[in-house]
Amino acid sequence: MPPVSAAVTNFLKVQYPKPNVDPEWLQACYDWVISEKNLNPVTDMQQIIQEVENQLLESDLRDSMLHGTGIPHDIADSNTAHCKLTGPPILVQIEAITDVGVSAYSLNKTRLIREERKNAGEEQEGEADGEIEGEGPIPNYSRSMLRLDISDGATRLRAAEYRPIPELTLGGTPLGYKVSGGLTQTVHGLSFVF
Known part of the structure; x- marks a missing residue:
């Protein structure tokens, strides 16, 4: 596979200056994007940059970044x-x-109600009365x-x-x-x- 385009590395250095992206991770990501998405570096560079950025933001930074180049x-x-x-x-x-800023008791109570309503098949989240058992949308946390x-x-x-x-x-x-x-x-x- 071709080496990572300077357009990609320059974009990442400007958008995400710290920590530094691991060059090995970046090369593997670049190769994957080109082959998996069937993109041509000559004609599809903007899409390649977007795909690499998406992969970076979806990655675990422990894997994609050079350690010691971010937070002092x-x-x-x-x-x-x-x-x-x-x-x-x-x-x-x-x-x-x-x-x-919210008590652990209140957070746990909301968590239990959320789990109960999700298990009951409710999908809608919003303002809900936690006192009425099993009814209404899934409550938001305070x-x-x-x-x-x-x-x-x-x-x-x-x-x-x-x-x-x-x-x-x-x-x-x-x-x-x-x-x-x-x-x-x-x-x-x-x-x-x-």
Whole structure:
């Protein structure tokens, strides 16, 4: 297979400057996209770039990124009292999410009702009365302030919303969801500063 096009590597460096994409992963992804989607690098470069980006955002960053090129190691050190990141945005994935502004009892009660209604065949989510057994749509979780465990594929740390990010929800945001931390760049329309 041909080497990865400079157009693809340049796009990824601009869109996702940190951490660096693993060249072996990128070559394998590029080869797969060309063969699986039957695309020609001469005529279909924009579609190839889009497909590679989709694969990157669907990947586990532990597999697709070079370790040690994203979040600085000293930030995750428990002895670091305060730190502010500067520089280019860092692509991270959400590894855990919880609402720290709602009681564990309330969250667990909602979880149990959601499971019960899903098992009963309900598919519609929305505002629901959790007191009426087995009736109504699947209730949404109460929403306050989210605490997240995030990772660049090598370094994992805790983060918290300082302003609500409506796109992130308990029961709706899948683990592995990607966001880009920084002041100027966004992924999926999210601005995420940590």
